[in-house]
Amino acid sequence: MNANRIKIFIYFLLTVNFVGAQNNTQSPYSKLGLGDFQPVGYGKSAAMGGAGYSLLSGSEFNALNPAALAGLDSLLSLFEFGLHADYSRISNSQYYDNKWNANLTKISYAMSTGKKWGMAFGLAPYTNVGYKITANQEVNGIPEYYSILYQGSGGLSNLFWSNGFKISRNIFLGTNVSFIFGPKNEDQYYNLTNETEYSIIRKISDQYYGWLFDFSYLQTIPISKNQSINIGLKANAPGKLYRKTTEVVIQNHPSISTDDTLKAEENFKSSINYPVNFGGGISYQYKNRLIVAADYTLDRFSKMDFNDEFSDLIDNNIFAFGVQYKPAIFNRFHSELVYRLGLNYQTGYYQVDQKDLKNIMLTGGLGFNLGSLQFNVFGTYGWRGFTDNNLVRENTATFGLSVAFRDIWFQKRRFQ
Amino acid sequence: MKYFSLAFQLIAFILFINSCSSNDDADLVGNVFDNTLSNVYFTDTLTVNASTVRIDSFITSGYNKIFVGNKIDEYLGKTTARSYIPLTFSSTSVSFDKGATYDSLILVLTPNGNYLGDTLVDRHLQVYEVTDSIMPFSNGYFYNNTQFSLKSEPINEVNFKFRPRAHKKVYIPFPQSLGMSWFDMIVNQDQAFNSKNDFQNLFKGIAIVPGDSADNWSASFYGLPANDDETKPNRLELRLYYSVPNVEGDQYYAFIPSDSAFIFSNFKSDRSGTVLGNKLDSTQQVKSTATDDLSFMQSGNGLAVKIDIPALQRINEISPNISILSAELIMKPIPGSYDSENPLPQSLNIFWTDKKNRIGNALYDITGQAVISATLTTDEEYKENTYYSADILNYVLVKTKQKEYTDDDLMFLVSPETFATTFSRVALMDQILNQGSMQLKLYYLIY
Numbered sequence: 001m002n003a004n005r006i007k008i009f010i011y012f013l014l015t016v017n018f019v020g021a022q023n024n025t026q027s028p029y030s031k032l033g034l035g036d037f038q039p040v041g042y043g044k045s046a047a048m049g050g051a052g053y054s055l056l057s058g059s060e061f062n063a064l065n066p067a068a069l070a071g072l073d074s075l076l077s078l079f080e081f082g083l084h085a086d087y088s089r090i091s092n093s094q095y096y097d098n099k100w101n102a103n104l105t106k107i108s109y110a111m112s113t114g115k116k117w118g119m120a121f122g123l124a125p126y127t128n129v130g131y132k133i134t135a136n137q138e139v140n141g142i143p144e145y146y147s148i149l150y151q152g153s154g155g156l157s158n159l160f161w162s163n164g165f166k167i168s169r170n171i172f173l174g175t176n177v178s179f180i181f182g183p184k185n186e187d188q189y190y191n192l193t194n195e196t197e198y199s200i201i202r203k204i205s206d207q208y209y210g211w212l213f214d215f216s217y218l219q220t221i222p223i224s225k226n227q228s229i230n231i232g233l234k235a236n237a238p239g240k241l242y243r244k245t246t247e248v249v250i251q252n253h254p255s256i257s258t259d260d261t262l263k264a265e266e267n268f269k270s271s272i273n274y275p276v277n278f279g280g281g282i283s284y285q286y287k288n289r290l291i292v293a294a295d296y297t298l299d300r301f302s303k304m305d306f307n308d309e310f311s312d313l314i315d316n317n318i319f320a321f322g323v324q325y326k327p328a329i330f331n332r333f334h335s336e337l338v339y340r341l342g343l344n345y346q347t348g349y350y351q352v353d354q355k356d357l358k359n360i361m362l363t364g365g366l367g368f369n370l371g372s373l374q375f376n377v378f379g380t381y382g383w384r385g386f387t388d389n390n391l392v393r394e395n396t397a398t399f400g401l402s403v404a405f406r407d408i409w410f411q412k413r414r415f416q
Numbered sequence: 417m418k419y420f421s422l423a424f425q426l427i428a429f430i431l432f433i434n435s436c437s438s439n440d441d442a443d444l445v446g447n448v449f450d451n452t453l454s455n456v457y458f459t460d461t462l463t464v465n466a467s468t469v470r471i472d473s474f475i476t477s478g479y480n481k482i483f484v485g486n487k488i489d490e491y492l493g494k495t496t497a498r499s500y501i502p503l504t505f506s507s508t509s510v511s512f513d514k515g516a517t518y519d520s521l522i523l524v525l526t527p528n529g530n531y532l533g534d535t536l537v538d539r540h541l542q543v544y545e546v547t548d549s550i551m552p553f554s555n556g557y558f559y560n561n562t563q564f565s566l567k568s569e570p571i572n573e574v575n576f577k578f579r580p581r582a583h584k585k586v587y588i589p590f591p592q593s594l595g596m597s598w599f600d601m602i603v604n605q606d607q608a609f610n611s612k613n614d615f616q617n618l619f620k621g622i623a624i625v626p627g628d629s630a631d632n633w634s635a636s637f638y639g640l641p642a643n644d645d646e647t648k649p650n651r652l653e654l655r656l657y658y659s660v661p662n663v664e665g666d667q668y669y670a671f672i673p674s675d676s677a678f679i680f681s682n683f684k685s686d687r688s689g690t691v692l693g694n695k696l697d698s699t700q701q702v703k704s705t706a707t708d709d710l711s712f713m714q715s716g717n718g719l720a721v722k723i724d725i726p727a728l729q730r731i732n733e734i735s736p737n738i739s740i741l742s743a744e745l746i747m748k749p750i751p752g753s754y755d756s757e758n759p760l761p762q763s764l765n766i767f768w769t770d771k772k773n774r775i776g777n778a779l780y781d782i783t784g785q786a787v788i789s790a791t792l793t794t795d796e797e798y799k800e801n802t803y804y805s806a807d808i809l810n811y812v813l814v815k816t817k818q819k820e821y822t823d824d825d826l827m828f829l830v831s832p833e834t835f836a837t838t839f840s841r842v843a844l845m846d847q848i849l850n851q852g853s854m855q856l857k858l859y860y861l862i863y
Contacts (some may be wrong), residue, residue, distance in 0.1 A: 137454040137456065139458045139859060140454055140456065141458040144458065148456075190741055190861055192741040192742040192859045193807060194807060197782060198782040200741060200861055202863055247863075249737075249739065249863045253782060253813070262737075263863060
């Protein structure tokens with residue numbers, strides 16, 4: 001390994017801490033389950049509606065399908081990070097609230113170790129948790145309501161190691177090992193008196209960790225000299241997420257100088273069965289000019305058993321559709337530019353009043369290279385939920401960027 | 417390499433903007449998370465014990481009010497209030513113009529607007545000369561049971577109709593002989609009128625005493641108001657009227673209260689034949705169950721209501737993981753016990769008290785900043801739902817934290833000024849008489 005690459009790893013490790021400690025959603029729905037699930041794909045996939053199971057590229061890391069790692073150009077390495085900024089409006093039938101948020105999201109290192117094997121590792125957000133909700137609940141023993149403030153923070157991260165193998169000329173297999181970890185915290189504020197300074201705060205912190213294993217398949221079917229069809233499949237093995245719960249109850253009593261801790265219960269352990277989820281995609285490719293891709297994913301969240309009254313989750317069907325177009329060469333600059341468009345539709349992992357929490361997202365983006373830097377920018381606009389019955393609807397616009405630093409292994413530089 | 421350092425700088429920038437999220441004030445009143453399993457509970461069935469407590473002596477001076485009257489209370493019997501006022505010069509010395517002739521000596525009282533009773537009926541007032549020096553205790557105060565000797569016969573007594581709202585002054589003439597002798601002494605520069613002290617040796621002060629004790633009324637007069645109008649004074653004045661040749665109209669010299677802090681009322685009560693009877697004669701505290709399931713607060717007589725809630729110290733029996741969120745005490749006066757003649761005080765003071773029924777500190781709110789009081793909610797229409805309510809969370813928190821039974825409890829009484837200068841009375845029902853009339857509304861969290 002040369003000095004450059006050693007530096008890359010050092011920076012990588014330094015950055016890992018920060019990625020793991022971020023908190024970049026303000027969705028009330030992130031209270032549910034493990035939080036708000038984050039898209040797996042990078043800039044390219046994000047611009048194409050999240051589609052990507054069947055995408056194979058010699059120069060790009062496809063996080064959706066580890067099998068595609070074996071298709072990387074020989075001895076290529078890619079150090080890549082992603083970031084995004086969100087602007088969202090959360091509204092119900094009476095109120096709305098605008099917020100924005102910017103974060104570093106993903107960081108990864110992918111490399112081809114030869115003609116038949118590629119691997120990658122990195123850190124990506126798995127779920128995000130961030131909310132502040134006032135809800136009304138009934139008092140037991142009297143037909144009255146009180147309001148409770150829920151404040152959530154945290155989010156789970158995915159530390160992954162992916163491997164892709166070329167089995168034959170057109171068939172690739174992939175594996176991925178993920179270590180899922182991170183906190184999901186909720187503070188509950190109870191205040192039922194006119195004395196606003198008096199409250200009881202219940203702080204519940206769930207620390208999750210667990211291993212997940214994915215298996216994937218990718219096949220290229222040439223149709224003609226210039227055209228091909230790709231298919232990709234991915235599924236995970238059933239797994240288990242472990243949860244350590246810490247509960248602290250604090251009585252906030254300003255006339256006593258320090259807060260009174262009523263209860264501090266640590267490390268109550270439980271586990272959640274992680275179901276088998278699977279997805280598949282198909283794409284059509286014309287030279288390097290046009291890619292049309294469509295994906296379907298079934299997240300079987302109904303099989304996840306949370307001991308949480310709210311998290312009555314249902315299966316989420318995700319349909320993703322995307323197009324990438326690279327214009328004919330007019331000049332040197334245009335030759336570098338690719339255009340992407342996409343659509344993502346999710347039936348939702350939560351049901352309220354018999355209605356699914358649908359999520360629709362339109363996406364678009366560009367990709368270009370500057371020297372050995374590869375840029376993919378994307379923008380999305382999506383909406384989720386509905387404002388009937390005083391429920392919450394979210395409209396979110398996201399601008400994102402992923403930057404990959406390309407390097408070739410064992411390449412002797414003439415001027416070092 | 418230059419791209420690599422560019423990438424690193426980008427990362428540094430992103431880590432910087434990571435802190436730029438607007439995560440505040442995201443209160444959204446969605447009902448997605450409403451109506452789920454709640455761990456907040458309510459109860460109003462804890463036993464609340466009430467007692468009537470007698471406060472032996474309390475300060476009645478310092479309010480600058482001359483409060484007199486009789487009260488015949490259906491629950492508590494008869495109370496009489498009289499006021500003592502030491503008098504002195506209104507200037508450093510007294511003298512008259514040459515040739516002045518005596519006219520009359522008249523006591524002038526100005527009602528301050530607080531009057532209870534029939535305004536169409538003649539009221540009877542007596543004025544006595546006090547024979548003792550009207551001097552306070554060493555702490556500067558007079559008490560409800562402080563009294564000074566009077567001459568056996570009143571200086572004068574009058575019948576009149578009150579016009580409290582018009583502040584119509586009450587004039588009580590003093591005997592000519594007394595006025596004449598004072599006039600002569602002044603003209604002759606008698607020793608007795610040399611100084612204020614000398615005058616007080618001659619005439620120590622007056623007591624204003626209600627007449628016929630079967631008469632049910634009370635009135636309050638101005639003492640020595642701080643912001644008095646010199647031309648139309650509201651203060652109590654004993655006016656010595658005189659005439660001067662060639663000067664139109666009456667002249668007078670006013671004797672006034674020597675010190676506003678020395679005006680006080682004395683109360684006497686007779687509870688024989690009432691529900692309380694002599695129950696409080698030998699003890700200081702009587703439970704509501706012994707007095708027709710009622711407990712009483714009364715001004716003048718020094719009656720207060722003491723509350724204790726024994727279950728608070730055993731609250732952990734409900735659950736070891738219990739925490740109190742809110743505590744409101746509701747106390748209902750018995751319907752029919754109040755009307756325009758017997759109005760309920762708008763608020764009640766709350767104090768900590770002990771086994772010996774001593775008045776301790778006021779009850780403060782949870783921040784320790786504001787004093788808590790019980791406030792009156794009036795049901796004008798049906799009268800059934802008139803009640804006092806008080807946020808006693810701080811008390812409940814203190815009690816629930818006590819491991820051993822202690823006798824510090826709460827005492828409710830009318831404000832000190834009301835206590836000293838009115839006949840206010842509150843008759844509260846206990847839980848036996850009516851479950852909802854004395855209750856602690858407790859909201860708690862089981863965590």
